[in-house]
Amino acid sequence: MTTPAAVSSFDGHSAVFAGTDVCREAGLALPGEANRPRFEDDIWDFTHVIGLPAQMARCTRRFDFAAITDARWRLVAKELVLAMLTPRHASVIPLPRAYRTALHLNTCAGRLGELTRFFAWLGDQKVPGLEQLDTRLCEAYLAHRRYVLDEHGAAVGEQSPATRRSAAQIVVDLVNYRELFTADRVPADLRPWGGATASAVAEMPCGRSQNKTAPVEDSVLQPMLAAALYLVSALGPHAVELAREVQETDRTSSCKAKGLRPAGPAPVAEFTNLLAEYERACTPLPMLAEHHIADRLADGWDPDDRLLPVATGVLARQAGASQFWSRWLPALRGPLEATLAVVGVEKVFGREVAKVRAADGASSLAWTLPLHRLEAVALVGIVRTAAITTLAAVSGMRASELMELRIGCRRPPEEPVPGLTRFRIASKVVKGQPLGGTEDEWVVVEPVYRAVELAEQLHGSPQDGALLFGRFAFDVRYRWFRNWVNSRSGQRLGLASIPDGPVNLRMLRRTLALEMAYRPGGVLASKIHLKHIAVATTEGYASRPGGAQAELLAEVNKHESDRNLGLILAEFRNYQQGILPAGPGARSLTEFFAHIDAKLDATAAKAPKTQRSDRDVLNLLTKRAKVLHLGPANYCWFTDPSRALCLKLAGTPTADHPLVGMCDSARCPQATHHPCHRPVWAEHAERTEIFLGQLGTTRKTERNRLQADHDRALRVVAEIDAASTTDEESA
Template sequence: MRPSTDAREHCDEFGSPFAGADVCELAGLALPEGTERPRFDDHLWNFTEVIGLPVHLPLANRRFGFTGISDPRWRLVAKELIMAMLVPHHPAVAPLPRAYRTPLHLSSSIGRLHELTRFFIWLDRRNVTSLTVIDTHLCEAYLHLRRYVTDDDGIVVGEQGHAVRRAAAQIVVDLVNYRELFTADRVSVDLRPWGGATASAVAEMPCGRQGNTTPAVADEILRPLLTAALHLVQTLGPHAVDLNEEMRRTETVSSQIKAGLRHSTLTAFDDIREVLAEYTRTDTPLPMLEDHDIDRRVAKGWSAEDPLLPVATGIIARHAGYSQLWPKWLPALREPLLAAVESVGVEKVFARNATAVPAADGSGNLSWTLPLHRSQAVGLVGVVRTAAITVLAATSGMRASELMELRVGCRRPTEEPVPGLRRFRIASKIVKGQPLGGTDDEWIVIEPAYRAIELAEQLHEDPRDGELLFGRFAFDIRYIWFRNWVNSPAGTRLGLARVPDGPATLRMFRRTLSLEMGYRPGGVLASKIHMKHCVVATTEGYLSKPGGAQAELLAEVNKNEADRNLELVLAEFRNYQNGILPAGPGARSLTEFFASIDAALNTESVAAPKLQRNDRDILNLLSKRAKVLHLGPANYCWFTDPSRALCLKLAGTPTATKPMIGMCDSARCPQATHHPTHREVWVEHAQRTETFLGQLGKTRTTERERLSADYTRALRVITEIDAATASTPVKEAP
């Protein structure tokens, strides 16, 4: 059904080139058969049913409303501008010299419309009646308005971000760039706001040289958060599935719309008495009302001391086949109800006999949850779903849009290319930077991520293949709910550590994973998840599809790794200059390299006394050595010559291009060095070995000889590190 004439713009009277046009047809947007198609003249362009729109695009951003612009001329200007951005190859748009040549996505277009509407409303309040009167002063005034945040009294209390300022400047620039297209009103021909500068320059947008500015999740937040999420997925997940099934089975009993329920019969009292007798016979507590229902009863006159106050009499009546237990029935049924309460008591309906599980802090076993009301059970299942999203995001690096594109059945069959080694794959879509409809892609993930998806499928309300697994969700809100639950008495009872206040977004999870893999292969994630598995999974994902989403993540990881190596080499060079030398078999070679760099710098400074070397100049000299640096758990490996690498000799692969850190014997390899940062690892190893030696029996001479040699080697390494850094000596080997 088409909109009425009052709801449409009379565009033909202004001679608009788009008058009467089918918006989706011109923009190349496909709609299902029978769907109403938005027309250019309509006040509302509804793109809700467009095929291929990303799941993460909110419904509100799929409806382009123009009624917020009161002036019909400016309303037409807004329509023409948005249409031009959607169809840049239209004959009326293509000749414009400064028009976009690539169609804007709907999400970008709706942002332009919102900002343009805000600008026109601002002009209307300043009694501006035509776009021709807009000058540079008005442009500056609007930018100033959008630059600062003010309170109700007009006092500046903050400053908007760069994106808001750029959007404000961009609208004015668009009105200039598309001036010749507009038929109802247009800015003056000599308007050049901000001297013709781009919107990004006006907004002082960062140039991008600083790289990715998204922060990682703080360690003090990530540790308890990831611990809690893994505990819920791996330990509580199966029981949450059972709880969800229990709620489904009792849905009809808890609802008054159950088919076949009666309002009353002559046998109603006998039927309800029989149900109460069944509760007593099976020793089942009567169902309990939720707190807000109890408050409602008290407000209607129930006594707070009445033993029947918390009893969910409606559920009992529905068990007997009646829609509810009417108040007029209560006097006749009070006696059997009181007897049942005295006999079996009153309890929350769900999870009454919860299974015992181990506590997260290892303090023992306890029931995985206390009895719950329906609303509490629904909330707990939602918390477990959020835990699954958290585990998946933290271990796979998938973007929010990619998570929302996941569907039931996205888990691919497990592969086992080598006996005992399994590969887990999931399928989704890449949306960012892709054409409408996205591009199919696959991720190779670790097993916790694979199991998190399996759990989410089991908790799905309609687990049919092809249904959206998570759908569109607001993780920032879900995270707050999750954190509140972990910090609540329920989470404390399960031994979960408190999650401090602070941000944790999906973008931050992706950033954290790349930094952990690049900077700290033994960092926070490795405390709960084997980081090697994350690296292997991401690398396999890149190899299986070099142009896929995991390739982008791996590229970010490699950049972080290169930055980390440069920082480490520079730090060790500064240590060398301060007299703190490396230890280990490769220390002499590294020291000679640092000496050559230091000599080169000193020579240049003598030749040019006014020349001061900064860190970037030094990094340029150190960069070649940084490229061969590999981090071991207790050493640095300077992989300059594969033929000298002890690990490759032991593995029988002398021509490999990377060291095998897992086989590293840094106390003997000529390319390994030890530094003060490794001392704690060696001390811990020595203490552990000493403990094992003390526990060996007299007859276990072979093990004693092996462990004694290992202990002596650890003490030797510690002594060498202390000698190089002038630290305190350690005790002699026994």
């Protein structure tokens, strides 16, 4: 074991890691030609490390120790970071409170950033060395990082618990790795915050009891998802053509196009031929973007000049010149104005486009109005964001998994049985996996598969294996997407406005989990047939048990269990108030509630002053909650498979789950109806009555069938009304 030298003998070199190849010591693989960072370097560049996730920003791949001005503290920072990367180093193993698992480069970058801030703060406090660090200074730094300060140093807000934990963690790390440091060390007896963990010091809320991520509000989710699906399906193919048109125009008309001539005499002949071609084709001259028109006005152009909006630079490059020189204008003004009078001027892209059906189905109209180049690029980006939104909202993939998607990730569709197609996409699971991630596949529904296909077609350089999206900031992209949908362009297509509200990838994943758990209701269910999504997600286990989709379904099952407990508790409270269930299974459920109520009464008799909490009641209801399944118009209490009507009809009496899609709740002995189901049955009765009124007198068979269906719906509504009448109302 190498023992650090005493601090007093510091000579500018580390007593532990001097001359160390950082990547080799940390087990990080690099391409053969890449520069290898050494311990003495002030910048450790990990940009080319093999296996880094696409989600990791490039700035966090460069560790800049030069930002720490004090040479002693810079060495402390290097030793601390390398120790966190190499927990098996001979000098790190003996440290009793050192990490035993190597930290990720992303985590180490965050620690270095906080350490840099801490050393800068110590310098501002005129602290000469870490030996002077005491509990008071630790508390003062935590207070400094707790609040958001304005330019005058006044507190205007409070930082998140994660920021406070980062601040506390740096101090704890300096204590835990004290014996390793060569140049400077904290006092041996320093125990900040009484030895408490950084999470406890920061008052970090525990995430084990509940998921802190809120779902997307329904009022935001519905128009957002509708707009994304519309853009992918209706505008996607046209956006691909627009992107190709932009690429072709850039190739032939940009300043970097090959074969352009430098400055010279005015190319009158070339312009004459070019303008004649415009007139023969009746093509409008290219229009200049608004900000370039503003530049011309600032340079002294006459606002009434007819050539003010004409993109003369584009015309010059089409004529073979690198740019349009102002000295050419007197010679070319005549031909330009003559052609302008004949063909006019218009934006370059989207002049003659196909028509699409509006999102509201009211009309057919051009899928886009004419666009400038930047507007066309922006529209392609909006469609690309719609593909990302569809992917995230409907597949449940994490941000890191989306960013690992590559060109060619779509697996060929499979058809295990005729008429049933299975779609798969391949990516990597990064969270909780070793460097480089773990290959995984997602079974998805067709809208997701088509969204990936569209994203591949919109890729600027669609080479097989290239990152499909790479690293992207979804919050920024979503803000642009929402602004476009709410603009005149989106409203022209009949899209509903998206209200303000937070949306991020974590929220979309949580929303999908909740909507799956609370089916058959929910916005996603009505938009893209959520039952199919649930099946596709479940099929992911066959691909890789324990994979990313398995984790998502585990979260779904947790939410489903919570939902069932909440529903059965609400129905038990209704029973206590005299609001009873209806339907063939009502008697069995009422007897169960009576049995539970009797247990609670017996307990209360021994302790008359004790009020039973919901938790006590839930403990008694948990077993029945596990067999609750939601139908679109009933609750299914799947206690006995042999009595399930759906399984008898399907010929699978031993199945362990009901077939809710085949449920006939008016006849099944395990189905109940409740007040929440009344609107469904009432609407069904109303619609059936309308159909009956439209049938001719000769269609007796259909009339008899619909009449029976109508009578059944009315009977169910009457039963729900009768069972929902409380004793007070009947009195």
